[in-house]
Amino acid sequence: MSLTTYIIFAIIKLAIVLFVLLTAVAYIVLLERKVVARMQNRWGPNRVGPFGLLQPLADGAKFIFKEDIIPDSVYKPLYIAAPMIALILALTSISLIPFGENWKIAGYHVPLEITAFWNGNGIQDINIGLLIILGITSIGVYGVALSGWSSNSKYSLLGSLRASAQLMSYELSLGLSLVGVLLISGSLSLRQIVDSQGGSIVNWNFFGRLQFIAFFIYIMAAYAETNRIPFDLPEAETELVAGYHTEYSSMKFAMFFMAEYCNMVTVACLATILFFGGWHSPFEALHIAAPALWIAISPVFWFVVKVFFFIFLYIWIRGTLPRFRYDQLMAFGWKFLLPLSIANIIVTSLVLALRS
Amino acid sequence: MLHQVLFIIFGVVCVAGALNLLLQRHPINSALSLIVVMGALALLFLLLGAEFVAAVQVIVYAGAVMVLFVFVIMLLNAGVEEHTRGSRVAIFLGIPGLIAFFIFMCWAIGSNGSALGQARIGSFYVPTQELGIALFREFLLPFEVTSVLILIAIMGAVVLARRER
Known part of the structure; x- marks a missing residue:
């Protein structure tokens, strides 16, 4: 494969993933409004188009045509840069996610993720995908912190302080909860982590390898990282108006909003890859005969199904749980999740050492 | 190039x-x-x-x-x-x-x-695995000494930040 074909493939993949992701984000918002409405015995948006399916388009148009207000007292360069930082980092992390097995297109071996590097004569997977995603999440604090500070408003500053403290505290548990999975698969490459779970449903880290405690820690910490209920204190509307994006309007607010939902998708993808066997079908052990087309498509199908389940879980929890108090949030992160994740590492490595 | x-x-x-x-x-x-x-x-x-x-x-x-x-x-x-x-x-x-x-x-x-x-x-x-092996086999003592040093630094920071009332 020459450099030119590599670049062409990269651009095509970039365009497809960006289109699918942004459409998905728009419809996740609609799904959330619908599902939460049904949980509260309401109808939800149902006026625009059949079943309200065109609501995201109407929302998008509204965001674009709204007046973009920049308050006088903001520190302008950072006020404008902050939503961009948030969205760019959210979009960057999704580019490391592999969505399925390698495809063969026109004789070329094409991995189904955007960031695969060119090693001179072919495309190669990235070895430390998981670490890079963790790095991008850790930089993600700046979008929130800078927006709150540059807005020069007390609600924004308090919201961003809360958000940054929360992100830093839960990042620790998040990183440590993944160590068990890394010990089992022995690799930092997302593709190899998925490959190590192949064969049957028993090989998934969640079921057969007893990483459900790690999964619990991961999902709690990830909810806190994405500022979602029950950890949405940074934008607690009863106390802080809207938290760090109080002073933002129009597309700048929409960028924060899109970044939040992109991060949700990334978290769901990572949960699928790390704990639920990635693109492996749950019926893989049965060896059911299937047509060739289905064999090519089924990895992506199962991946999307699992990701959809986690997105639904997000919405379900939003409709169910109340918000934490701030001291409860910190105590939960430091006094419960962190010791639990360290215990998980010790037990997992002990079991692995005794078995080998 | x-x-x-x-x-x-x-x-x-x-x-x-x-x-x-x-x-x-x-x-x-x-x-x-x-x-x-x-x-x-x-x-x-x-x-x-x-x-x-x-x-x-x-x-x-x-x-x-x-x-x-x-x-x-x-x-x-x-x-x-x-x-x-x-x-x-x-x-x-x-x-x-x-x-x-x-x-x-x-x-x-x-x-x-x-x-x-x-x-x-x-x-x-250097693959990450080899780095880990080198760190935890050949350089285990320096690694542990560094971690103790960092621990002492953390304790020092806590002691300095926490004033007796």
């Missing part, structure tokens, strides 16, 4: 960030330029093939240490700094020293150029 282009790009970004750090008048802009420097350094590590070091550079320095810097600046609400006209020591000692340093570096690299060799993309490639 490609590695030279990438090296020059990230090297220039790195140096420009460092200069911007000194020239900016607002502390938060200086802190942000330092983040750019850290990021560019991580990419330079990545060019050499030290992928784990690059990732850790981003996670620890750009993601954790600099967040604390930014926090402190935000909480202290530090204003625009005042520029003085510079001291005489800087003019009479610093500038000749800088020129001498540049000349020395040019001479050293120019005269030993062939002996220094060349670095290409990934010429110092």
Whole structure:
């Protein structure tokens, strides 16, 4: 494969993933409004188009045509840069996610993720995908912190302080909860982590390898990282108006909003890859005969199904749980999740050492 | 060819960030330029093939240490700094020293150029597993000593920050 074909493939993949992701984000918002409405015995948006399916388009148009207000007292360069930082980092992390097995297109071996590097004569997977995603999440604090500070408003500053403290505290548990999975698969490459779970449903880290405690820690910490209920204190509307994006309007607010939902998708993808066997079908052990087309498509199908389940879980929890108090949030992160994740590492490595 | 282009790009970004750090008048802009420097350094590590070091550079320095810097600046609400006209020591000692340093570096690299060799993309490639094995087998004692040192530093920070009432 020459450099030119590599670049062409990269651009095509970039365009497809960006289109699918942004459409998905728009419809996740609609799904959330619908599902939460049904949980509260309401109808939800149902006026625009059949079943309200065109609501995201109407929302998008509204965001674009709204007046973009920049308050006088903001520190302008950072006020404008902050939503961009948030969205760019959210979009960057999704580019490391592999969505399925390698495809063969026109004789070329094409991995189904955007960031695969060119090693001179072919495309190669990235070895430390998981670490890079963790790095991008850790930089993600700046979008929130800078927006709150540059807005020069007390609600924004308090919201961003809360958000940054929360992100830093839960990042620790998040990183440590993944160590068990890394010990089992022995690799930092997302593709190899998925490959190590192949064969049957028993090989998934969640079921057969007893990483459900790690999964619990991961999902709690990830909810806190994405500022979602029950950890949405940074934008607690009863106390802080809207938290760090109080002073933002129009597309700048929409960028924060899109970044939040992109991060949700990334978290769901990572949960699928790390704990639920990635693109492996749950019926893989049965060896059911299937047509060739289905064999090519089924990895992506199962991946999307699992990701959809986690997105639904997000919405379900939003409709169910109340918000934490701030001291409860910190105590939960430091006094419960962190010791639990360290215990998980010790037990997992002990079991692995005794078995080998 | 490609590695030279990438090296020059990230090297220039790195140096420009460092200069911007000194020239900016607002502390938060200086802190942000330092983040750019850290990021560019991580990419330079990545060019050499030290992928784990690059990732850790981003996670620890750009993601954790600099967040604390930014926090402190935000909480202290530090204003625009005042520029003085510079001291005489800087003019009479610093500038000749800088020129001498540049000349020395040019001479050293120019005269030993062939002996220094060349670095290409990934010429110092170390897989993360091998790094871990080296760290926990051959360098276990230094590793443990460092961790004890960090632990003592944490305890010292707690003791200093917590005043007896």
